[in-house]
Amino acid sequence: MLERELHGRQEPRLLTLPPRAGSKVDELLDLLYLIGVGVDPWQEASLDALLSVDDRDQWTCTEFGELVARQNGKGNVILPYELGHLFLWPREDGEPKLIVHTAHEFKTAREAFRRIERIIRSSPLLVAELKGGVRGGISTSHGEEGFELKDGTRLRFLARSKNSGVGFTCDVLVVDEGQQTPISAMDALLPTMSSVPNHQILFTGTVPDELDDSEYFEGVRDRGRSGSDRRSGWIEFSPDGSDDPDLAAGLDIEDRELWEQANPALGIRMKPEAIEDELNRLGRDSFLRERLSVWPNRRPDAAVRLSELNLSAWRDSATPAASVAGEQAVIAVALGRGGGFGTVAAASRFDDDQIAVEHKKTDRQTRWIAPFVRDLKAELGDALVVLDPKNAAAIINDLDKLGVKYLPMNMNEIAGAHGGFIEDVNAGLVPHRDQAEVTASLELATTRSIGNAGMTWEPSDPTKPITHAQAVTWAHWGVKKREAAPPRKPAVVRGYA
Structure with a gap:
């Protein structure tokens, strides 16, 4: 008996939206038809929701998030969305509009630029709207990639960082790779939109893993799933019931119906063999x-x-005001076993x-x-850097070359740090921002014993950092x-002091 052909579900498992009067999706679809860009039904559904407007013709969602698995074609949601904002919907006050596309890594942002560049260059209709045509309206210089129209409307492509919003007043923000969005990056970008009427932020991403800085994206998910924010929207392509921790634990990953529910591109551009x-x-x-x-x-x-x-x-001590800043700050570095990843954190007197x-x-x-430590050390006023030299052996030469001095911790100090931290947390004396990744790590x-010195942290699961x-x-x-007391003179050592 032949197996039936698999087809990805085109309707999202979950869609939450504020009340709306309509959508601008038809205007966008008309443009896409003229320039020869097609979209799948699920992509059209995503754009229809994202482009919802109220009875004043304003975007109903100032924040919208989309969760879909890799290789399904979320780029073909982002690309039409950016084309629409660039060519169809100018600001009501006549001022030039700025659309900013951001990604965790610049190479991802640059690839998105190249995709939209190919579309624009191949369309005389779009080229005619560029400032000075192709030569004047398309910038391909490294770090300056983007497009500019005759009316001054621009689309820029950036990598996210704590400084990536400096100098911009942004109308539309696209946050690709949303699962890797540090709070510091959003702190830089969000103020650029505070004075802009009818602004909008689009988050697209996948489920984060243990190394992703997903604090902000998880907040977008929670606001979207719950419908608790009257200006937030959320669309999700995932198996039925998968947001329930109990049901998720029992999912059969060989069940092909689950493959269809979570992969709308299955049977279109994704083959079952690839999933197998x-x-x-x-x-x-x-x-x-x-x-x-x-x-x-x-x-x-x-x-x-x-x-x-x-x-x-620990949870009760969470407070938004607990950001580390000012003089007398301390930076700590911890590397994963095998040197495959690392974490930088900071602390200061509250x-x-x-x-x-x-967590930084x-x-x-x-x-x-x-x-990163060098720059953070300068930002925090020549902060003290501490580390376990055995744990951090892989980066000691790098610190040396950059002139970053550090204070090595010996076994007694590592054990003392462990005991002191637990004692202070249990007493409610360690305020912190509610960073989900730190809570999950704790x-x-x-714990494990380190000889007569005492205890230190140990993974309960070797796959979890x-x-x-x-x-x-x-x-x-x-x-x-x-x-x-004045610390020992920072030094470079190859083992415990």
Whole structure:
């Protein structure tokens, strides 16, 4: 008996929208027809929702998020959306409009630029609207990629960073790779839109893994799924019931109906054989995340207590005002085993009794760490850098070359840092921003003995990183060390001091 042909579900599993009077999607579809760009039914549904307007012809969603698995064609939602804002919908006050496309890495942003560049260059209709034609209206210089129309409307392509919004007043913001969106990047970009009428932000992304800085994207998801924000929208292509932690745990990843529910491009541009290959080569967690977009809601009481740290006390200490800044700050670095990734955290005195901690960045590989620490050290007023020299051996030469000095921690200090951090957290003396990735790391971290010195953090699951837990713990210790007495002269060592 022949297996039936698989077809991806074109309707989203979940769509939440504020009340709307209509949509501008037909205007966009007319433009796409004229320039020869087609969209799948699911992409049209996404654009219809995203381009919803109220009875004043204003965007109903100032924030809209889309979750869809990789290789399904989310780029063909972003591309038409940006073309529409560039060519169809000028600002009502006649001022030039600015659309900004951002990605976690510049190479991704540049690839998006190249795709839209090919479309524009191939259409005389669009070229005619460019300032000075192709030569004047398309910038291909590195870091300046973008388009400009005769009326001054622009589309720019950037990599996200804490400085990426400087100098811009942005009308429309596209956040691609939303699963890798640090709060610091959004802190730089969001103020650029505060004075702009009828602005809009589009987030597109996939389910984050343990190394992604997904705090902001998870907030977009939660606001969208719950409908708690009257200006937020959300669309999600995922298996039925997959936001329920209990149902998600029991999903059969070999069930082809789940493949269809989570992959709208299946049978269009994605073949079942490609998914079969992934099924055989990826672990269960990776397949659920990468191919099925399974992202269960958080369950506050789900964490198993693996250490003496009181997770309820940790959560209760969350406060938006706990960002680390000012003089006497401390930076800590922790590398994953094997050097495949690293985390940077910081801490500073919050008040007479409390020390605030904050996750600054986690990313794959380690070459980024030394320049990042150098820049953060300068930003925080020549902050003290602390690390475990055995853990950080892979980056010591990099720190050396950049002239970044650090204070090495010995075994007794690592154990003391561990015990002191747990004691202060349990006493409610460690305020922090509510960073989901740090909480998850503390939930997953267990402990191990380091000889007679005491205990330190240890992964409870070798596939789940605890570098966030290590880094905030060591940064917290560094503040106390700095205040207790002048620290030892920062040095470069190859082992414990």
